Amino acid sequence: MSVFRFSRSTLPAMPWKNGGGTTQEIASWPQGAGLDSFGWRVSIATIAAAGPFSVFAGIDRSIMLLEGDGVRLFTHDGRIAHRLDVPQQLFAFSGDDAIDCTLLGGASNDFNVMTRRGQxxxxxxxxxxxxxxxxxxxxxxxxxxxxxxxxxxxxxxxxxxxxxxxxxxxxxxxxxxxxxxxxxxxxxx
Missing domain, CATH: 2.60.120.10 (Jelly Rolls)
Structure with missing residues (x-):
């Protein structure tokens, strides 16, 4: 892979792991790794409807609002309740958590970074x-x-x-x- 350039406008969209939205993968390592075997992954997701995030066991996640009204992220046990509504402010959470979200208005685009914990x-x-x-x-x-x-x-x-x-x-x-x-x-x- 070494070094490469990319443009958001040409990144292909793919469905989320759980099918609840779409994402544009910027890169993942090692190259060609699947959603259950990557060491790290960086992507841009479009959240257009309320619903659950995909669970990624053993993964540390960070998310940042790029455009749109944002979302409210929460767990049903009340451990996490976060409004992701300020652009370019990072929120970190465990991919092990069953995170759900509701829209705070229209659709939003979010920058996501995932790393395999311990690696x-x-x-x-x-x-x-x-x-x-x-x-x-x-x-x-x-x-x-x-x-x-x-x-x-x-x-x-x-x-x-x-x-x-x-x-x-x-x-x-x-x-x-x-x-x-x-x-x-x-x-x-």
Whole structure:
């Protein structure tokens, strides 16, 4: 896999593991791994109806609202009750939990990072200014808003770079002050 570029507009949509929605997979490792055997996975999901999330035993999950009104995430035993309604704010939870959701309005798009517990750990953050991105063996960068310069690469809104099995660091610089870049660094646990 090494390093590749992608665009949200050309990522194919696939059904959720439980069939309750769709997702656009950005990358998963190892390449070709199924939903029960990946070490890590990064995707963008569309939530258009209330219902349960897929359960992923042994997986740590992080979700962030990209666009839309958002959802209320909850477990029926009351342990989790979270409004995912502020764009670009991360919420982490266990894939073992039976999470349900209700819409807070219309459909929303969410950025998702999943790592196999005990094998991989994800460091996810949103940049709004120039920064050095520390090297990691795997990762994803996605321009959420505006244009970004990443070393010799330029990313426009909705474009990204993914790398796997290729320890990389980056120098990131926005083209203007309201630009946003999501950074996912995936490192061994």
């Amino acid at each position: 991989w750990r994800a460091d996810v953050r949103v940049l709004d200014r120039a920064a050095a991105i520390d090297p990691a063996p795997h990762g994803v960068l996605l321009a959420l808003r505006g244009e970004w310069r990443l070393d010799d690469e330029t990313l426009r809104e909705g474009e990204g770079i993914c790398w796997a099995d290729a320890a990389r660091g980056w120098q990131a610089a926005p083209a203007h002050e309201d630009a946003r870049l999501v950074v996912v660094r995936i490192v061994p646990a």
